Amino acid sequence: MSDLKDVARVAGVSRATAARCFASPDVVRPTTRDQVFAAARELGFRPNLLGRQLRLQTTQLIGVVVPSLLNPVFAEQFQAMERAARSRGYNLLLATTDYSAERESAVVEELLRQRVDGLVLTVTDAHSNRVLQSLSTEDTPFVLAYHQPGSTEYSAVSVDNRAGMALATRFLLDAGHRRIGMVAGPTLQSDRARQRYAGYCDAMAEHRLNAMAIIEMPSHTEADFSALVPLLSGPHAPTALVCSNDLLAISLIAELRRHGWAVPEQLSIIGFDGIAIGTQMHPTLCSVVQPIAALATTVIDQLLAQIAGAAPTSHCLPCHIRPGESTQPYEETLHDPLQ
Structure with missing residues (x-):
């Protein structure tokens, strides 16, 4: 079975450069990155992301909770968030709640078990929600989408x-x-x-x-x-x-x-x-x-800022007829x- 050393040899680069192409592709020159990826495809090599995640104590996963995908507003939001997250090296895990507060608790707990690095939440009621109250005791950062919470402890992105x-x-x-x-x-x-x-x-x-x-x-x-x-x-x-x-x-x-x-x-x-x-x-x-694409991008930006250590903050975006x-x-x- 081929390993990273084989990929580096075929691509004509050092092992460290090949490793950087998979870990941080944005910092590698496009021509070099293309050579390494082409060599990996030729050899059938895929990097062991799980091992890297265990070493770094991060999954590069974001949990997303929405009421339903039957409403296209949430489907459009998810697509725009997925695009923004992928460009930053993250993937999304999606769960739906069918507007049920009990279901919210269950799916958030399941996402936390998946060791997501952060959460994007659209819940039934942000002002009196058991999930948000329980998350305040967790280390996992989260951002509310579409809500306007009264609490400054929560990060939120919405329109008025x-x-x-x-x-x-x-x-x-x-x-x-x-x-x-x-x-x-x-x-x-x-x-x-x-x-x-x-x-x-x-x-x-x-x-x-x-x-x-x-x-x-x-x-x-x-x-x-x-x-x-x-x-x-x-x-x-x-x-x-x-x-x-x-x-x-x-x-x-x-x-x-x-x-x-x-x-x-x-x-x-x-x-x-x-x-x-x-x-x-x-x-x-x-x-x-509602500026769905802008809202989705702002949500991801704010969540990644919190994952990096920033304090929660909220954004209210303009809407129009x-x-x-x-x-x-x-x-x-x-x-x-x-x-």
Whole structure:
């Protein structure tokens, strides 16, 4: 079986240079690195990463915990984080929780057993979470993604969820809508949904309008038309709805159209996340865009800084409205959709 010495001989370099190509490829000249990697392929050599990890007491692994990959926002986030981590010599281990606090505890414990060097977490509620409380006694650094924690002990990267939903609501208000409601999944499972509802209420209060009670769906990503039926008729029926995330908005549009409602002609819909698929549907989805790629890169940068010894710090990134065909001015809305 070939070893590193054989690779160095075939590549025409020293053993130390060959070792550097595998351990720290960025510090080796590209031509030399290519020679060494070509020799390794020719000889069928692969470095023993486990032995190196044991010597250095590091796995070069980052554990990532997200609620679900059914929501494309987390898939887009993971892809961008994987790219950023790989460029720094790290790999990611992924676990999903299905928005379950009990599941969060189990998957974090499993990742800690894998000896990950750090964790990226999107949890149900960052303000009262047993996982975060237990991690405070561990040596493993972690960064929260999408959360805005009140504690300065935690590192977090997010947008301002409250301000973002206020922006969405003002967008509809500026278009002339006054009867605006908000649709979300189970609000007790998500601090982000509660912050977004607060932002909706803020914008409605600015215009001296009464905020409607949150329209709660049984799932964070699937709309249930039966939950909307009591609200869709009468003098107080909404002309527009803001949704706590894009996938829920897409599902809501599908449910409305399936039951004979036209979007946006009868009801304007706006989402929150800015996932790419929203631009590929018809009507295209109007949405509050989170800078998912920038957020993912910032999360990895901050986590690696903590792994290197830096103190926790938080970042709040800007968001903006992406206009789409799912909303239109109130003046163009059909005000008597059932007649």
